[in-house]
Amino acid sequence: MEFHDREKELKRLMRIAEFEPHTIYFIFGPINSGKTALIQEFIRRLPEDFAVFYVNLRGKFITDYHDFVRMLFRFESGRLEEILKGIVKSSTKFLSMKGIPVPEDVIDLIFTKKRTEDVFEFLEEYISRVARDKRLILILDELQVIKDIRIDGMLIYKLFNFFIRLTKELHLCHVFCLTSDILFVERIYNTAMLHGRADYIIVDDFNFETTKEFLRKYGFSDDEISLEILWR
Ligand SMILES: Nc1ncnc2c1ncn2[C@@H]1O[C@H](COP(=O)(O)OP(=O)(O)OP(=O)(O)O)[C@@H](O)[C@H]1O
Ligand SMILES: [Mg+2]
Numbered sequence: 001m002e003f004h005d006r007e008k009e010l011k012r013l014m015r016i017a018e019f020e021p022h023t024i025y026f027i028f029g030p031i032n033s034g035k036t037a038l039i040q041e042f043i044r045r046l047p048e049d050f051a052v053f054y055v056n057l058r059g060k061f062i063t064d065y066h067d068f069v070r071m072l073f074r075f076e077s078g079r080l081e082e083i084l085k086g087i088v089k090s091s092t093k094f095l096s097m098k099g100i101p102v103p104e105d106v107i108d109l110i111f112t113k114k115r116t117e118d119v120f121e122f123l124e125e126y127i128s129r130v131a132r133d134k135r136l137i138l139i140l141d142e143l144q145v146i147k148d149i150r151i152d153g154m155l156i157y158k159l160f161n162f163f164i165r166l167t168k169e170l171h172l173c174h175v176f177c178l179t180s181d182i183l184f185v186e187r188i189y190n191t192a193m194l195h196g197r198a199d200y201i202i203v204d205d206f207n208f209e210t211t212k213e214f215l216r217k218y219g220f221s222d223d224e225i226s227l228e229i230l231w232r
Pocket of ligand 2: 035036037141142
């Protein structure tokens, strides 16, 4: 199905992407409201000097730190240097749907060192290398999957401190977090002390007029449309 409307939200996202990263963005709205579809359309519209890392945690069974790290990365053959060069040289947006590409030995190294800090240090270095040549965006979809994970302290707290570093401190990379769990967002705000360091974009269900327009486009008659909307 063709993407419909959301021009206001897309415009806001594009404006954010144009500027230097300085804030973490939450994108939230009810289940099925179109958050994932919106971010996919946004990625499609980005100019070619962007590189996007998109990680979707939906349906992933994450119980501990190892599961989480495995989700962030994906194996790619070749040495780290070559992988980084590949990202930088690529004229198309590096649209990675399955995590951040690293060679197998890097994953091994990360798993043998148990400290979270090691992973974030590695990622910071990785991201700063790519950021020399590309404008970067990191997207975590279905963030609530990791809401109850504890490692040495709360994972969420450490993760968001890392995001603050990427945005407000180093201005290296845009960070977008998608979730339908508003209570969870509130909790992150408080535990990770995000006041003044994060902002949000609401993706609400389409309103009456937009729904009507959408249904018309797909060939529904006005009678059918009023029925359809009545039933919602
Ligand atoms: N603007 C749009 N135009 C056309 N189709 C859309 C649009 N937004 C969403 N959809 C469709 O509606 C369905 C739900 O959208 P999507 O999966 O993006 O919602 P979501 O908010 O990410 O849901 P969840 O909370 O489950 O993650 C999908 O099939 C998607 O393709
Ligand atoms: Mg979604």
